[in-house]
Amino acid sequence: MxxxxxxxxxxxxxxxxxxxxxxxxxxxxxxxxxxxxxxxxxxxxxxxxxxxxxxxxxxxxxxxxxxxxxxxxxxxxxxxxxxxxxxxxxxxxxxxxxxxxxKIKGILVVKKDSPLTELRQLKGAKLAFPSPAAFAASVLPRAKMAQEGIEITPEYVSSHDSVYLNVARGFFPAGGGVMRTFNNTDPAVREQLKVLWTTPGYxxxxxxxxxxxxxxxxxxxxxxxxxxxxxxxxxxxxxxxxxxxxxxxxxxxxxxxxxxxxxxxxxxxx
Missing domain, CATH: 3.40.190.10 (Periplasmic binding protein-like II)
Structure with missing residues (x-):
């Protein structure tokens, strides 16, 4: 039983x-x-x-x-x-x-025909990020620029795809993302962009x-x-x-x- x-x-x-x-x-x-x-x-x-x-x-x-x-x-x-x-x-x-x-790495993307070649050229610019606490796409690049004394104004646009689209349309000179979402974004958008800078890996x-x-x-x-x-x-x-x-x-x-x-x-x- x-x-x-x-x-x-x-x-x-x-x-x-x-x-x-x-x-x-x-x-x-x-x-x-x-x-x-x-x-x-x-x-x-x-x-x-x-x-x-x-x-x-x-x-x-x-x-x-x-x-x-x-x-x-x-x-x-x-x-x-x-x-x-x-x-x-x-x-x-x-x-x-x-x-x-x-290892996750953040990136900053710019338009493919952008004259920007290094981070210091972004000083004083308004840049697009997914959210304040998006680790690789927002926290790491903002921390690096703060460390280098590159003052920027962050604008939060809700998603990685929104960052890429806004930069491609010329609304921002640069924006934060990660390679995985960059590779997964609409090819018509991705082909208009290039990676300006990459963070260390975590x-x-x-x-x-x-x-x-x-x-x-x-x-x-x-x-x-x-x-x-x-x-x-x-x-x-x-x-x-x-x-x-x-x-x-x-x-x-x-x-x-x-x-x-x-x-x-x-x-x-x-």
Missing amino acids: LLRVGLFLSVLLSFNLFAQTLTFGIVPQQSAKKMAALWSPVLRYLSDTSGLKIQFATAKNIPEFEKRLLAGEYDIAYMNPYHYTVFSQKPGYNAIAKQKDK TSHAIATHPDVPQQTRQVLIKAMLKMNEDPAGLALLKMLNFKGLEAASDDEWNDVRELDIRLLDHMLQ
């Missing part, structure tokens, strides 16, 4: 694990439509492989995404390195994976789970993500994201970002 009860409870726990729908929040670096097109096939693959129900989610802009992370609205989230150092503290997201063999975006996600579920997710590296179909989906693959990750891998001592979002932790 006890054996039957134990078996029933085991089956019930397994059913609850796999019946739950998990929201996977993606940082809105590009339009929701484009991100859904790129990420939904990956999430379907992970759902089919893991037996979990994983649903795409995002936000209208990066500040809204930050609020949702703080509120713990996503069961799983793909967030920039600085966001991870903040929201691993509160509400306590735990890293499980990241892009394989990748640990890339984190894929992290909310602290309420059970350890068993975390392990199932990691296993499904790593399987993509061994499956040509999985690798093809990751290639659409400009990912070489996925690898398991631990919290201390973002200590290089923590050492920068960025305080932009400290008010959210109070």
Whole structure:
């Protein structure tokens, strides 16, 4: 009798694990439509492989995404390195994976026919950035220019794609992004631009789970993500994201970002 009860409870726990729908929040670096097109096939693959129900989610802009992370609205989230150092503290997201063999670098782009050749020529200019706390696309280039005494006025335009479009249209002389989104942006826009400057590399975006996600579920997710590296179909989906693959990750891998001592979002932790 006890054996039957134990078996029933085991089956019930397994059913609850796999019946739950998990929201996977993606940082809105590009339009929701484009991100859904790129990420939904990956999430379907992970759902089919893991037996979990994983649903795409995002936000209208990066500040809204930050609020949702703080509120713990996503069961799983793909967030920039600085966001991870903040929201691993509160509400306590735990890293499980990241892009394989990748260091994230910010870029400043200008029009292809721009006469600008170095950062100091941007002094006094108004530049486009996705948001104040976009790590590689905004925090790093602004910090570098401040260090060099290059005073600029930042204008926040909500996404990486918006930066590229605004610079291509000549509304700003330069703007911040990252190579992955630059390569993924509309070719008609990208072909009008060139990279003026590139930042040093740091640990890339984190894929992290909310602290309420059970350890068993975390392990199932990691296993499904790593399987993509061994499956040509999985690798093809990751290639659409400009990912070489996925690898398991631990919290201390973002200590290089923590050492920068960025305080932009400290008010959210109070």
